[in-house]
Amino acid sequence: MINVGIVGYGNLGKGVCLAVEKAQDLNCVGIFTRREPSAIKPIINVPVYKTEDLQNFKEKIDVLILCGGSATDLPTTTKEYLKDFNTVDSFDTHAKIPEYKKELEEIANKYGHLSAISIGWDPGLFSIARMLFGALLPSGNDYTFWGKGVSQGHSDAIRRIDGVKNAIQYTIPKEEAINSVRNGENKPLTARQKHLRECFVVAKDGADKERIEAEIKNMPNYFSDYDTVVHFITEEELLKNHSKLAHGGFVMRSGETTTENKHLLELSIKLDSNPEFTGSVLTAYARAVAKLSKEGKTGVVTVFDVPIKYLSSLAEEDLVKGLL
Amino acid sequence: MINVGIVGYGNLGKGVCLAVEKAQDLNCVGIFTRREPSAIKPIINVPVYKTEDLQNFKEKIDVLILCGGSATDLPTTTKEYLKDFNTVDSFDTHAKIPEYKKELEEIANKYGHLSAISIGWDPGLFSIARMLFGALLPSGNDYTFWGKGVSQGHSDAIRRIDGVKNAIQYTIPKEEAINSVRNGENKPLTARQKHLRECFVVAKDGADKERIEAEIKNMPNYFSDYDTVVHFITEEELLKNHSKLAHGGFVMRSGETTTENKHLLELSIKLDSNPEFTGSVLTAYARAVAKLSKEGKTGVVTVFDVPIKYLSSLAEEDLVKGLL
Numbered sequence: 215m216i217n218v219g220i221v222g223y224g225n226l227g228k229g230v231c232l233a234v235e236k237a238q239d240l241n242c243v244g245i246f247t248r249r250e251p252s253a254i255k256p257i258i259n260v261p262v263y264k265t266e267d268l269q270n271f272k273e274k275i276d277v278l279i280l281c282g283g284s285a286t287d288l289p290t291t292t293k294e295y296l297k298d299f300n301t302v303d304s305f306d307t308h309a310k311i312p313e314y315k316k317e318l319e320e321i322a323n324k325y326g327h328l329s330a331i332s333i334g335w336d337p338g339l340f341s342i343a344r345m346l347f348g349a350l351l352p353s354g355n356d357y358t359f360w361g362k363g364v365s366q367g368h369s370d371a372i373r374r375i376d377g378v379k380n381a382i383q384y385t386i387p388k389e390e391a392i393n394s395v396r397n398g399e400n401k402p403l404t405a406r407q408k409h410l411r412e413c414f415v416v417a418k419d420g421a422d423k424e425r426i427e428a429e430i431k432n433m434p435n436y437f438s439d440y441d442t443v444v445h446f447i448t449e450e451e452l453l454k455n456h457s458k459l460a461h462g463g464f465v466m467r468s469g470e471t472t473t474e475n476k477h478l479l480e481l482s483i484k485l486d487s488n489p490e491f492t493g494s495v496l497t498a499y500a501r502a503v504a505k506l507s508k509e510g511k512t513g514v515v516t517v518f519d520v521p522i523k524y525l526s527s528l529a530e531e532d533l534v535k536g537l538l
Numbered sequence: 539m540i541n542v543g544i545v546g547y548g549n550l551g552k553g554v555c556l557a558v559e560k561a562q563d564l565n566c567v568g569i570f571t572r573r574e575p576s577a578i579k580p581i582i583n584v585p586v587y588k589t590e591d592l593q594n595f596k597e598k599i600d601v602l603i604l605c606g607g608s609a610t611d612l613p614t615t616t617k618e619y620l621k622d623f624n625t626v627d628s629f630d631t632h633a634k635i636p637e638y639k640k641e642l643e644e645i646a647n648k649y650g651h652l653s654a655i656s657i658g659w660d661p662g663l664f665s666i667a668r669m670l671f672g673a674l675l676p677s678g679n680d681y682t683f684w685g686k687g688v689s690q691g692h693s694d695a696i697r698r699i700d701g702v703k704n705a706i707q708y709t710i711p712k713e714e715a716i717n718s719v720r721n722g723e724n725k726p727l728t729a730r731q732k733h734l735r736e737c738f739v740v741a742k743d744g745a746d747k748e749r750i751e752a753e754i755k756n757m758p759n760y761f762s763d764y765d766t767v768v769h770f771i772t773e774e775e776l777l778k779n780h781s782k783l784a785h786g787g788f789v790m791r792s793g794e795t796t797t798e799n800k801h802l803l804e805l806s807i808k809l810d811s812n813p814e815f816t817g818s819v820l821t822a823y824a825r826a827v828a829k830l831s832k833e834g835k836t837g838v839v840t841v842f843d844v845p846i847k848y849l850s851s852l853a854e855e856d857l858v859k860g861l862l
Contacts, residue, residue, distance in 0.1 A: 232795055236676060312859050337862045339674065339803075342846060344861045349822045349849035350663065351815070352560060471556055471814035477807070479663075484802040490795035491675070498673045518857055522666060523842040525673035533842055535636050537668045538661045 215239060216504040217274060218497075221246045221265060221295065222281035223254050225459065226304065229493020230279050231258045237497060239527045243275050272298050276504040279496050280304075289314065296321045296329050300507045302500045304334040304492060311337065311516075319514045328507045329514045333499045334492040335483060336360070340465050342517050343481040347467035351477055354469020357395050359387035359408060363461025363488060371436045372413055375429050377421030380449060382456040386410040387464065395466045398476045404439075411442045414456050416449045461488035498525040539563060540828040541598060542821075545570045545589065545619065546605035547578050549783065550628065553817020554603050555582045561821060563851045567599050596622050600828040603820050604628075613638065620645045620653050624831045626824045628658040628816060635661065635840075643838045652831045653838045657823045658816040659807060660684070664789050666841050667805040671791035675801055678793020681719050683711035683732060687785025687812060695760045696737055699753050701745030704773060706780040710734040711788065719790045722800045728763075735766045738780050740773045785812035822849040 216239055220230050223245050234242045235258045244261045247254055251262040268278075278295050280303040282288050288305045295301050296318060305314055311332055322329050332338065336358070344356050365385045372381035391408045394401065413430055417423055427444045430437055462484040470476045485491045499517075502524035506515070523530055540563055544554050547569050558566045559582045568585045571578055575586040592602075602619050604627040606612050612629045619625050620642060629638055635656055646653050656662065660682070668680050689709045696705035715732045718725065737754055741747055751768045754761055771779075786808040794800045809815045823841075826848035830839070847854055 229795065233676075308862070311862055312855065315858060332862055339670070341862045342670070343805075345850060345857055346663070346666070346846050348861065349846065349851075350819050352557075352818075352851070471553065471811060471818055475810035475814050477809045477811075477815050480804075480806045481667075482802075482804045482806075486799035486801060487795060490799050491801050494676075494795055495674050516858060516862055518847040518854070518862070519845050521843050521845050522670050522673065526669060527673075527676070530842070531636065533669055534639060534840060537672065538632070538635055538656055538665045538840055538842070 215241050216501060217241050217243050217276045218500050218504075219243050219246055219268070219271060219275040219278045219299070220281060221268075221278055221291070222287070223247050223249075223256065223262070224281060225489035226493055226496075227281035228257055229487070229490040230281055230496055231256060231260070231493070232490060233494040233497035234258075234279075234500075237501070237527060240497065240501065243271060246278075268295070268298070275299060276507070277302060277500045279500050281493075281496075292318060292329065292331075293321055296327055297325045298327075300328045300503050302330045302333055302496055302503055304338075304496060305332050306334060306337055308337065315514050315516070322513050326512050328503050328512050330499045330503050330516070330520065331514055332516055333496050335485075335495060336463065338492075338495055338517055339483070340463065340481070343465035343479075344467075345518055347465065347479045347481075351467055351469040351471075351479060353471070354467050354477075355400055355402075356465065356467040357391075357403065357408070358463065358465050359392060360463040361385040361387050361409065361461070363463070363485075364456075364459065365411075368411065368413075368436055371433060372415060372430055375426055377418050377426050378415055379418045380416040380452055382414045382452060384412045384414075386412055392464065392466075395468055396478060396480075398468050398478060400468045406440055409440060411437055411440045413442065413444045414447050414452060415444060416452050417446055458486075459488045461485050501525060501527065539565050540825060541565050541567050541600045542824050542828075543567050543570055543592070543595060543599040543602045543623070544605060545592075545602055545615070546611070547571050547573075547580065547586070548605060549813035550817055550820075551605035552581055553811070553814040554605055554820055555580060555584070555817070556814060557818040557821035558582075558603075558824075561825070561851060564821065564825065567595060592619070592622070599623060600831070601626060601824045603824050605817075605820075616642060616653065616655075617645055620651055621649045622651075624652045624827050626654045626657055626820050626827055628662075628820060629656045630658060630661055632661065639838050639840070646837050650836050652827050652836050654823045654827050654840070654844065655838055656840055657820050659809075659819060660787065662816075662819055662841055663807070664787065664805070667789035667803075668791075669842055671789065671803045671805075675791055675793040675795075675803060677795070678791050678801075679724055679726075680789065680791040681715075681727060681732070682787065682789050683716060684787040685709040685711050685733065685785065687787070687809075688780075688783065689735075692735065692737075692760055695757060696739060696754055699750055701742050701750050702739055703742045704740040704776055706738045706776060708736045708738075710736055716788065716790075719792055720802060720804075722792050722802060724792045724800075730764055733764060735761055735764045737766065737768045738771050738776060739768060740776050741770055782810075783812045785809050825849060825851065
C-alpha cells in the first residue's frame, strides 16, 4: 500500500481524491489545507488537516500530491514540502520549468527525496507525445492545439478589465489549421491561424461594451495575436451555460522518412472534466514516485524520465502479457 | 557517436538504413546478410558483410538492429547475437512475447548485454498508448484498430490456397466501430465489428474462384471471425494498384472519472510506409539501448521500461526546455 497526502482542496484536489479512492494500491492519509479544516467537506471519506500538521506525517506519507497553482503556490511551497516528503506537482508555467527544476534538484538531492514536476496533460501527456513523436519521426514538424476548453488565465485577464463583472474565455482550435496538418501540408502556423478565442462577458450595469470589447481584443500577449470573438451575456446565462470544466486538444506530428513517404502521428484528448483527468494523471505519477523512491531514486523527474510501467498498478508481467 | 550494425536487408532493413543515415549521432558500421553480400546494393553508402563476419565486429558495434521476421528468424537468431552484442528487434508475435522475453533475459544477464524487444508500432508505440492511457484513466476500456493497411500474414495465408497465384489482404477498421468508441458508447466490440478484411486475389488459369472465395472466408483464425470481401483481379492490376506498404491505426481509451464525466484519449497514426516508420522506431530504440548499456544496464527491456528521453538525440535540458 502506498500512502499519499493531498495538499490543497480546490478543483484539482477533488480530482485527485476521486482518483486515489479508485486506486486499490493507494491509501489517502489526509487532505492538508491552509483553510480551516472544518470548513472542508471532502467528496471522499478522509480526514482534513491544516498544512502545519504535515510535520507529524513525515513517516506516514510516501508521497505528497501538491494541488496548488503554478502562479503563486507551487514555486514556494514545493521547496518546503520537498525537504520532508517526496512530491508530485502540476507546475505548468512552461517557460519557467527549467529554473524550477534546477531549484528543486538541489533540495531533493540534499534531503534525499524524489519530486515529479509538471505532471498533467500539458505539460505531461502532451509533452510525452511531442517528445516521443519527434524521436520516432525526426524529420517533421509538431503542432499542439488546445481546446475546446476554458483558459483560466485568459478568463481572469478579462475579469480585471474595468466594467467587467464576470467572464469565461474558450480556446478553440481552428478546423482549417487541424485539417492542414492532417493533410500533411506541413506548413508553419501562427497563433492566429491555430486558435480562436471566444469570450463570454457579463458587463456591469451601464458599462461601455464597445470599450470593453476593444480592450479585450487589443490586450497584448493574451488576445491581440488572435482572432477574438466577444459575446455579452447575462450572469444567469454565464452560470447556466458556461460552468463546465471540459477541455481537450491535439498533438500532431507530420513528417517523412523519404520525400515520397509521409507519416502523421496524432494524440487527441477530449475531457469532460479537466481537473478530474489532471488529478488522475497526478495520481498515477504519485504511484511512480513512491515506487521509484523505494528503489532509492532521488532528485527531480519529469514525464521524460519515468518509465511508464511505474504508472500502473498492474504487475510488470501482466503489462507485458496483456498490453504489449 | 553510436555505432550500429543492421542485420537483414529486406523492407525493414532498408527502413532502418534510411533512419540511421538521418541520425547525426549514429554511425552505420555495416549491413550483415545471409545472402551473398555482393548481391545487395544498399540505398545508403555502407559496406555489406556476411552474418558470419559479425564475430569480427564485437568491439566495433554498440548495438545490432535485427531486421528479420518474428516467425522464423528472431526466435533463433536474437539468442545467438545477444551473446556478443546489444540488440533491438521487432518481435511481434504478441502471444509469445513473455516466453521470448524470458529466454533472452537469461542470455542477456549471463553475457552482460542489453536487448530491447518488440519495438515498432504494434507492439511498440501502440503498446505505450494502451499502457499509458490505462494508467491515466483506469476506469475504462481500450480499443485498438489496425489499418487501413496490408496484413502480410493474412496475404500469405491466401497465397497458400490451391489455385491462388498471388494475393494482397487489407485490414480496414470499420467507421461505425470507431465512431461508437469516439462517442463514448464504451461497449465491447468483437473482431467482426471492428475490422473488415478485403482481399485482392489473382487466380491461376482455370482455378475455381467460388471454391477459393469460400476457402478464404471460412479459414479459421484468419478470416472466419471477420466480414471478408474477396475481389478477383489480374496480376497486372495487383502490381499496379496494390504494391504500396501504407498502414496505420488507432488506440483509443474511453473512460470516466465520475459517472458524469467521461474522457476519450486517442492515438492515431497514418503511415505511407510501414517498414520505413518501423525502421525509424527501431533506430530510436537502438540509440536508447546504446545509451542505457553505457550506463551499465543489462537484461531485456520493452517500451514500458525505457524512459523516453533516451530515444532522442537531443540533450535532456533541451527536451525539458523545448518540449515539456
